[in-house]
Amino acid sequence: MPEPPLLLTLDLAGTFAFALNGAITGLRATRLDIVGVLTLGMMTALGGGVVRDVLIGASPPATFRYWPYLVVAAGGALVAFFLSRPLRRFALHIELFDAAGLSLFCVTGATKSLQYGLAVAPAVILGAVTGVGGGTIRDVLVRRVPTVLTSGLYAIPALVGAAVAVAAVRTGVYGLPAALGAALACFLIRVAGIRYNLNAPVAPEARDGE
Amino acid sequence: MPEPPLLLTLDLAGTFAFALNGAITGLRATRLDIVGVLTLGMMTALGGGVVRDVLIGASPPATFRYWPYLVVAAGGALVAFFLSRPLRRFALHIELFDAAGLSLFCVTGATKSLQYGLAVAPAVILGAVTGVGGGTIRDVLVRRVPTVLTSGLYAIPALVGAAVAVAAVRTGVYGLPAALGAALACFLIRVAGIRYNLNAPVAPEARDGE
Amino acid sequence: MPEPPLLLTLDLAGTFAFALNGAITGLRATRLDIVGVLTLGMMTALGGGVVRDVLIGASPPATFRYWPYLVVAAGGALVAFFLSRPLRRFALHIELFDAAGLSLFCVTGATKSLQYGLAVAPAVILGAVTGVGGGTIRDVLVRRVPTVLTSGLYAIPALVGAAVAVAAVRTGVYGLPAALGAALACFLIRVAGIRYNLNAPVAPEARDGE
Numbered sequence: 001m002p003e004p005p006l007l008l009t010l011d012l013a014g015t016f017a018f019a020l021n022g023a024i025t026g027l028r029a030t031r032l033d034i035v036g037v038l039t040l041g042m043m044t045a046l047g048g049g050v051v052r053d054v055l056i057g058a059s060p061p062a063t064f065r066y067w068p069y070l071v072v073a074a075g076g077a078l079v080a081f082f083l084s085r086p087l088r089r090f091a092l093h094i095e096l097f098d099a100a101g102l103s104l105f106c107v108t109g110a111t112k113s114l115q116y117g118l119a120v121a122p123a124v125i126l127g128a129v130t131g132v133g134g135g136t137i138r139d140v141l142v143r144r145v146p147t148v149l150t151s152g153l154y155a156i157p158a159l160v161g162a163a164v165a166v167a168a169v170r171t172g173v174y175g176l177p178a179a180l181g182a183a184l185a186c187f188l189i190r191v192a193g194i195r196y197n198l199n200a201p202v203a204p205e206a207r208d209g210e
Numbered sequence: 211m212p213e214p215p216l217l218l219t220l221d222l223a224g225t226f227a228f229a230l231n232g233a234i235t236g237l238r239a240t241r242l243d244i245v246g247v248l249t250l251g252m253m254t255a256l257g258g259g260v261v262r263d264v265l266i267g268a269s270p271p272a273t274f275r276y277w278p279y280l281v282v283a284a285g286g287a288l289v290a291f292f293l294s295r296p297l298r299r300f301a302l303h304i305e306l307f308d309a310a311g312l313s314l315f316c317v318t319g320a321t322k323s324l325q326y327g328l329a330v331a332p333a334v335i336l337g338a339v340t341g342v343g344g345g346t347i348r349d350v351l352v353r354r355v356p357t358v359l360t361s362g363l364y365a366i367p368a369l370v371g372a373a374v375a376v377a378a379v380r381t382g383v384y385g386l387p388a389a390l391g392a393a394l395a396c397f398l399i400r401v402a403g404i405r406y407n408l409n410a411p412v413a414p415e416a417r418d419g420e
Numbered sequence: 421m422p423e424p425p426l427l428l429t430l431d432l433a434g435t436f437a438f439a440l441n442g443a444i445t446g447l448r449a450t451r452l453d454i455v456g457v458l459t460l461g462m463m464t465a466l467g468g469g470v471v472r473d474v475l476i477g478a479s480p481p482a483t484f485r486y487w488p489y490l491v492v493a494a495g496g497a498l499v500a501f502f503l504s505r506p507l508r509r510f511a512l513h514i515e516l517f518d519a520a521g522l523s524l525f526c527v528t529g530a531t532k533s534l535q536y537g538l539a540v541a542p543a544v545i546l547g548a549v550t551g552v553g554g555g556t557i558r559d560v561l562v563r564r565v566p567t568v569l570t571s572g573l574y575a576i577p578a579l580v581g582a583a584v585a586v587a588a589v590r591t592g593v594y595g596l597p598a599a600l601g602a603a604l605a606c607f608l609i610r611v612a613g614i615r616y617n618l619n620a621p622v623a624p625e626a627r628d629g630e
Contacts, residue, residue: 026569033622035576036569050475055260057269059477064533064542113274122274136351141556141566146351149236149246156245202243265470267479323484332484346561356561359446359456366455412453 006176007108010183011049011062012072014104018134019045019076021097027084029142034081040141041077042070045101048133052109055126056116095194098135098147102154103161103186106131107179110162114169127162128155131186153193161186216386217318220393221259221272222282224314228344229255229286231307237294239352244291250351251287252280255311258343262319265336266326305404308345308357312364313371313396316341317389320372324379337372338365341396363403371396426596427528430603431469431482432492434524438554439465439496441517447504449562454501460561461497462490465521468553472529475546476536515614518555518567522574523581523606526551527599530582534589547582548575551606573613581606 022044026037046063053061063069080087087093109130113123132148132155139146148154164182168174192198232254236247256273263271273279290297297303319340323333342358342365349356358364374392378384402408442464446457466483473481483489500507507513529550533543552568552575559566568574584602588594612618 031622032569033572035572035574039568039575054264054474055270055274059269059479060475060536060538060542064475064538064546067539067541070541070545116270118270118274119277121277121280122270125280126274140350140560141569143353143563143565145240145353148249149242149351150240152243152245154245155249202241264474265480265484269479326480328480328484329487331487331490332480335490336484350560353563355450355563358459359452359561360450362453362455364455365459412451 006179007112008066008068010104010179011108012068014101014108015045015049015069015072016076017097017104018048018101019073020080021094021101022134022138023077023080024084024087024094024097025138025142027080029144037081038074038077040138041080042073043141044134044138045073045076046070046134047137048101048105048109048130048135051133052105052112052126052130055129056113056118058112058116096191099187099190099194101134102131102158102190103183105134106158106161106186107165107182110165111169111174111179114166120166120170123166124159124162127165128158131158131161151193153190153198157186157189157193160189216389217322218276218278220314220389221318222278224311224318225255225259225279225282226286227307227314228258228311229283230290231304231311232344232348233287233290234294234297234304234307235348235352237290239354247291248284248287250348251290252283253351254344254348255283255286256280256344257347258311258315258319258340258345261343262322262336262340265339266323266328268322268326306401309397309400309404311344312341312368312400313393315344316368316371316396317375317392320375321379321384321389324376330376330380333376334369334372337375338368341368341371361403363400363408367396367399367403370399426599427532428486428488430524430599431528432488434521434528435465435469435489435492436496437517437524438468438521439493440500441514441521442554442558443497443500444504444507444514444517445558445562447500449564457501458494458497460558461500462493463561464554464558465493465496466490466554467557468521468525468529468550468555471553472532472546472550475549476533476538478532478536516611519607519610519614521554522551522578522610523603525554526578526581526606527585527602530585531589531594531599534586540586540590543586544579544582547585548578551578551581571613573610573618577606577609577613580609 019041023037023041026032026040032040046069050061050063053059106127110123110127113126118126136146136148161182164185165174165179168178168182229251233247233251236242236250242250256279260271260273263269316337320333320337323336328336346356346358371392374395375389378388378392439461443457443461446452446460452460466489470481470483473479526547530543530547533546538546556566556568581602584605585599588598588602
């Protein structure tokens with residue numbers, strides 16, 4: 001089935017944000033050349049959607065059926081490569097690109113899962129998986145413990161955004177405003193988490209241990 | 211096609227064991243908060259089954275179609291989180307949870323692969339892949355060399371358990387006793403391997419090198 | 421649909437080359453026993469094809485439907501294990517096995533993707549993904565930053581080989597000579613990259629930083 005325009009638009013916006021983030025990560029984490037930066041940016045940008053499509057049985061994944069995905073992902077990575085010096089001044093902002101991708105992908109992942117016939121709870125989970133997928137692939141490739149494990153407020157905002165989107169679809173109010181509202185809910189929680197370094201509770205053992 | 215009750219029961223028992231193991235690993239390996247522990251526990255618990263279902267073309271994976279999987283995985287991880295201190299006394303036993311998950315999943319993976327029309331040898335391999343999948347994802351996420359590579363007696367018991375299950379299905383004696391027997395065969399070999407630190411032969415080169 | 425003989429032959433040749441490479445990597449990177457070496461060799465050999473088949477919706481993957489894949493992969497890994505000492509003299513050549521697998525898999529990945537109805541650009545990308553997939557899985561498992569990120573001339577030759585193969589199919593000249601020509605184009609670029617340590621340009625920031 002063809003992608004509806006709203007899903008495609010949000011997906012492409014998230015793809016661009018994740019491509020910027022993945023490429024900049026590549027520039028910083030290791031001394032990668034342009035091909036490595038492009039590859040890491042594209043894997044970060046396209047990974048979440050590919051995982052989502054494989055899991056819901058949308059085969060081949062949208063990434064390989066609609067050329068804009070590949071072009072937008074490559075474009076985002078190239079922008080990051082060529083503007084790496086000016087972008088450096090915005091040191092904090094690389095996390096914001098990741099937060100934007102997370103927010104948009106949790107919404108598209110959840111709504112596409114509903115379209116493919118999944119129930120409410122699995123659609124919320126798959127939305128969150130879509131959101132955290134690309135960043136997790138990125139972290140594994142550059143050998144970091146994935147953000148989804150180390151940051152309490154990474155999976156939670158993705159689940160919130162996906163839940164808001166699913167609720168909107170089920171109550172029949174889904175549309176551009178509802179989708180952006182769901183993404184914004186995720187984005188704000190994530191940014192608050194980064195800004196105030198919030199984390200969920202740790203286990204009693206770990207607390208006492210120090 | 212719906213999951214038969216025996217497959218579902220064994221799968222859920224394996225899911226619970228792997229969730230305990232994955233969550234405790236998260237508590238020890240890195241200082242994760244509750245969301246990180248829950249996420250690692252669930253990925254460990256659900257990873258093997260998701261990989262199996264993607265490979266045999268059961269789409270979407272059972273994990274996302276039957277809510278008990280998500281609930282049991284989350285429950286196992288939460289139990290590990292809140293009981294982390296008392297569980298600490300049973301230091302050795304974290305490996306036993308992994309062995310239990312391995313044993314149950316190699317059986318369910320093999321029998322489900324046969325149901326989906328795979329031949330005998332691929333069903334045995336896919337059973338083993340199901341068994342080792344979750345633990346391998348866990349190890350990659352916390353940046354350890356996966357157990358399946360470093361321990362000689364991890365893939366082998368999974369292959370044995372899967373082979374016994376496949377033989378039972380093909381000779382028409384499959385049922386709860388046969389399934390438990392196959393799982394027990396895997397479990398005992400794995401536990402003997404841990405207890406006596408058994409390994410398969412190493413290459414001549416490596417042997418002479420020391 | 422059954423695999424055409426040309427695709428199967430090239431795929432098996434690539435599988436053998438990657439199995440040798442993966443197993444030797446396992447012998448060197450970590451002190452693995454025979455099961456670990458076999459496992460790493462098989463994952464390296466079969467990983468790219470499995471990823472390709474999952475992405476194009478060929479389910480279950482050819483690896484699990486045609487027994488020669490499993491046998492050839494296991495055979496390659498066992499050869500590497502038992503001949504590890506004589507193979508040691510050919511220190512450089514482990515990279516050549518990887519280059520051979522890369523070259524053959526980018527061609528089979530691209531042509532199989534076309535068969536499954538993908539367009540030209542996605543088929544080229546999926547061909548490259550097939551080529552780099554196994555080696556990337558290998559590197560993640562032994563905890564190295566994947567070659568596809570660190571070496572500029574790894575993804576590029578795979579894209580070139582896939583593009584030549586796709587062009588040959590589309591112009592109706594595809595056959596054994598065209599397939600070998602496409603693989604040879606990839607192989608020569610890759611080997612030149614290794615030999616002369618060529619890389620793509622790095623970002624301005626990184627250049628100035630040192």
